[in-house]
Amino acid sequence: MTTATTTRELSFGQGYRPTWVDRFGVWLSAVQIRRQVPSFEGLRVGDFGCGYHAAFARTVQPRCRSLVLVDVALSEEVKALPRVTAIEAGLPRAIESIGDGALDVVLCTSVLEHLWEPLECLTAIHRVLDRGGIALINVPSWRGKKFLELSAFRLGLSPAREMDDHKTYYDVKDLWPLLIRAGFQPSGIKCFPHKFGLNTFAACRRPK
Numbered sequence: 001m002t003t004a005t006t007t008r009e010l011s012f013g014q015g016y017r018p019t020w021v022d023r024f025g026v027w028l029s030a031v032q033i034r035r036q037v038p039s040f041e042g043l044r045v046g047d048f049g050c051g052y053h054a055a056f057a058r059t060v061q062p063r064c065r066s067l068v069l070v071d072v073a074l075s076e077e078v079k080a081l082p083r084v085t086a087i088e089a090g091l092p093r094a095i096e097s098i099g100d101g102a103l104d105v106v107l108c109t110s111v112l113e114h115l116w117e118p119l120e121c122l123t124a125i126h127r128v129l130d131r132g133g134i135a136l137i138n139v140p141s142w143r144g145k146k147f148l149e150l151s152a153f154r155l156g157l158s159p160a161r162e163m164d165d166h167k168t169y170y171d172v173k174d175l176w177p178l179l180i181r182a183g184f185q186p187s188g189i190k191c192f193p194h195k196f197g198l199n200t201f202a203a204c205r206r207p208k
Contacts, residue, residue, distance in 0.1 A: 049111030
């Protein structure tokens, strides 16, 4: 099988300062992540598509046992953080070097919509999760498409290049079957609208 990777050359936040709309979206995702994982103390964490500055990952890095950061480009400051493994490559190819069951938590926030083969990425995420581990996935919904394109193309409140890189959008009925095909079991999946219905969020736990 030929593995398709992202064609992106720049990471989120590379070469520009995210707008207040972007920062608000990141904050809302962080709130939901912390609801699902109240403490990152001693956990092996992977943030796939973390962004150039790894904004959220840096808030939990001091408490993690280890932190794998993946994006097409990462800042030198991020790469110098202690207990951090930095992988600068496209998804899902970037995950190939991570061992089976190597992580307790995987974050994949606003990433799948940029990939031609999202199922390959989700399958790789399932592989690297340890027993009892959890994957947290956030994607824009079809309702969110209208708001994102208005913000980017009409109002200039979001980077247009990010929206131009979107391949698709996901409601619950779109994301849930992909999670099953990737190997997650229905009993371990919570999938629901998020961010006022503009996003879809999934918390997927592997059985112990």
